[in-house]
Amino acid sequence: xxxxxxxxxxxxxxxxxxxxxxxxxxxxxxxxxxxxxxxxxxxxxxxxxxxxxxxxxxxxxxxxxxxxxxxxxxxxxxxxxxxxxxxxxxxxxxxxxxxxxxxxxxxxxxxxxxxxxxxxxxxxxxxxxxxxxxxxxxxxxxxxxxxxxxxxxxxxxxxxxxxxxxxxxxxxxxxxxxxxxxxxxxxxxxxxxxxxxxxxxxxxxxxxxxxxxxxxxxxxxxxxxxxxxxxxxxxxxxxxxxxxxxxxxxxxxxxxxxxxxxxxxxxxxxxxxxxxxxxxxxxxxxxxxxxxxxxxxxxxxxxxxxxxxxxxxxxxxxxxxxxxxxxxxxxxxxxxxxxxxxxxxxxxxxxxxxxxxxxxxxxxxxxxxxxxxxxxxxxxxxxxxxxxxxxxxxxxxxxxxxxxxxxxxxxxxxxxxxxxxxxxxxxxxxxxxxxxxxxxxxxxxxxxxxxxxxxxxxxxxxxxxxxxxxxxxxxxxxxxxxxxxxxxxxxxxxxxxxxxxx
Numbered sequence: 001x002x003x004x005x006x007x008x009x010x011x012x013x014x015x016x017x018x019x020x021x022x023x024x025x026x027x028x029x030x031x032x033x034x035x036x037x038x039x040x041x042x043x044x045x046x047x048x049x050x051x052x053x054x055x056x057x058x059x060x061x062x063x064x065x066x067x068x069x070x071x072x073x074x075x076x077x078x079x080x081x082x083x084x085x086x087x088x089x090x091x092x093x094x095x096x097x098x099x100x101x102x103x104x105x106x107x108x109x110x111x112x113x114x115x116x117x118x119x120x121x122x123x124x125x126x127x128x129x130x131x132x133x134x135x136x137x138x139x140x141x142x143x144x145x146x147x148x149x150x151x152x153x154x155x156x157x158x159x160x161x162x163x164x165x166x167x168x169x170x171x172x173x174x175x176x177x178x179x180x181x182x183x184x185x186x187x188x189x190x191x192x193x194x195x196x197x198x199x200x201x202x203x204x205x206x207x208x209x210x211x212x213x214x215x216x217x218x219x220x221x222x223x224x225x226x227x228x229x230x231x232x233x234x235x236x237x238x239x240x241x242x243x244x245x246x247x248x249x250x251x252x253x254x255x256x257x258x259x260x261x262x263x264x265x266x267x268x269x270x271x272x273x274x275x276x277x278x279x280x281x282x283x284x285x286x287x288x289x290x291x292x293x294x295x296x297x298x299x300x301x302x303x304x305x306x307x308x309x310x311x312x313x314x315x316x317x318x319x320x321x322x323x324x325x326x327x328x329x330x331x332x333x334x335x336x337x338x339x340x341x342x343x344x345x346x347x348x349x350x351x352x353x354x355x356x357x358x359x360x361x362x363x364x365x366x367x368x369x370x371x372x373x374x375x376x377x378x379x380x381x382x383x384x385x386x387x388x389x390x391x392x393x394x395x396x397x398x399x400x401x402x403x404x405x406x407x408x409x410x411x412x413x414x415x416x417x418x419x420x421x422x423x424x425x426x427x428x429x430x431x432x433x434x435x436x437x438x439x440x441x442x443x444x445x446x447x448x449x450x451x452x453x454x455x456x457x458x459x460x461x462x463x464x465x466x467x468x469x470x471x472x473x474x475x476x477x478x479x480x481x482x483x484x485x486x487x488x489x490x491x492x493x494x495x496x497x498x499x500x501x502x
Contacts, residue, residue: 031071
C-alpha cells in the first residue's frame with residue numbers, strides 16, 4: 001500500500017456524491033443515536049444492518065456501517081455527561097468528570113469539549129491512517145502474547161489511581177470485576193468454571209450488561225432514594241466551552257490523540273482500554289490533578305480524544321492486514337467479505353478506489369458529526385431537565401433493551417438488574433466503579449495472553465522481561481504501581497498530619 005494524492009482526491013470525489021454523502025449522514029445519525037442509548041452500541045447496529053449488503057452496492061453500505069462505528073464513539077459521551085450513564089464502556093472515564101461538570105451547571109461546555117476533542121482526535125488519527133498506515137500497521141505485527149499481557153497488565157495498574165483515596169475498596173472492586181469475567185468457559189481449554197452447573201452461566205457474563213447495570217440502573221436507584229425531581233438540580237448555562245476550557249483541553253486533545261491512535265493499532269486494544277490509559281496519563285501531567293473526578297474539563301477531553309483516535313486507528317490493521325481490532329470492526333470485516341472483498345494488502349492493489357473513498361468518507365463523516373453535535377449541545381444538555389419520574393422509567397426501559405440486544409438472552413437482562421443493585425450498594429458504600437469496569441473489560445485478554453505466554457516459555461515468567469517491548473510495558477506498569485502507591489500513602493500521611501494539626 002502506498003499513499004497517492006490522486007487516489008485520495010478521487011476518493012473524495014466518490015465520497016461526496018449525493019448517494020454516498022446521504023449514507024454517511026445516515027450512518028452518523030444512527031451511530032450517534034446508538035451511542036447515546038445505553039448498551040446498544042455500534043456492534044449490534046452494524047450487525048443488524050448487514051443484510052443491507054444484499055441490496056446496496058459495496059461503497060455506500062460500507063460507508064454507512066463505518067459511520068455508525070465512529071458516530072457511536074461521539075454519541076456515547078452524551079448520556080455519560082448529562083445523566084452519568086455511559087452509552088459505551090469507553091465513555092466511563094468521560095462520566096467521571098463530565099457528570100460532575102454537569103452537576104455544577106457546566107453540562108454544555110463539557111458536551112462541547114467532548115465534540116471538539118472527538119473531532120480533533122478523529123482528524124489527527126485519520127491523517128495517520130492516510131499517510132502512515134504501512135509503517136504503523138507493522139507495529140501491530142510485532143505484538144505476540146507476552147506483549148499483549150504486558151500492555152494489559154500496565155492498563156490494569158491504573159486501578160490504583162482510579163481508586164482515589166479508597167485504595168482498598170478499589171482493589172476489592174477490581175478483584176470482583178476479574179472474578180465476574182472468569183465466569184463461563186476457559187478461553188483456551190473450554191472447561192466450564194464458576195458456572196455451578198447452570199447452562200446460562202456457560203456463556204459468561206457480558207460486560208455490556210455489567211456496565212448498564214452499574215451505571216444506568218444504579219444511577220436510577222440512587223435518584224429514587226433521593227426522590228429526585230430531576231437528575232440534577234443546578235441550572236444549565238454557558239452552552240459552549242470558553243477560552244479557559246479550551247486552554248486546559250487543547251494539550252489533552254493532542255496527547256490523547258497520539259495515545260489512542262497508536263494503541264488503536266493493536267488488535268484487541270479497544271477504546272474501552274485506551275480511554276482509561278489516556279485519562280490517567282492526563283491526570284499525571286495535569287497542573288490540577290486534584291480536580292480529576294470532581295469536574296476537570298481536560299479529563300473529558302482526554303477520554304473523548306482517545307476514544308475517537310482509537311476508533312480511527314483500528315482501521316489501519318483492518319485495511320492493511322485484514323485484522324479487526326474489536327468486535328465492531330470484526331462485524332464490519334464480515335460486511336467486506338459478504339461483498340467478496342478481503343481487507344489486506346491485495347485490497348489496495350485490486351480495489352484502491354473503494355478503499356480511498358472509504359477513507360475520504362471518514363474525513364467527511366468527522367465533519368458531519370461535529371456539525372451534528374456541536375449545535376445540538378443545548379438540546380442534549382436539556383435531557384437532564386426532563387422530570388425524573390419520566391426519565392427514570394425511560395432509562396430502565398432502554399437499559400433492558402440494550403442488555404437484551406447484545407446476545408438476545410434474558411439472562412443478560414437479569415445480569416444488568418443484579419449489577420444495578422450492586423452499583424447502588426457500591427455508591428452507598430463509596431466503592432469506586434471505574435476499577436471494576438476496567439478489570440471486567442481487560443480480564444479475558446489478560447488471562448488468554450498470560451496462558452499463551454507461559455505455554456511459549458514452558459512456564460517461565462521471564463518471557464515478559466526478555467522480550468524488549470513486553471519488558472518496557474512491564475517496567476512501566478511496575479513504575480506506575482510504585483508511583484501510585486507512593487502518592488496514596490504520602491497523601492494519606494499528609495491528610496493525617498493536617499487532621500492532627502487541626
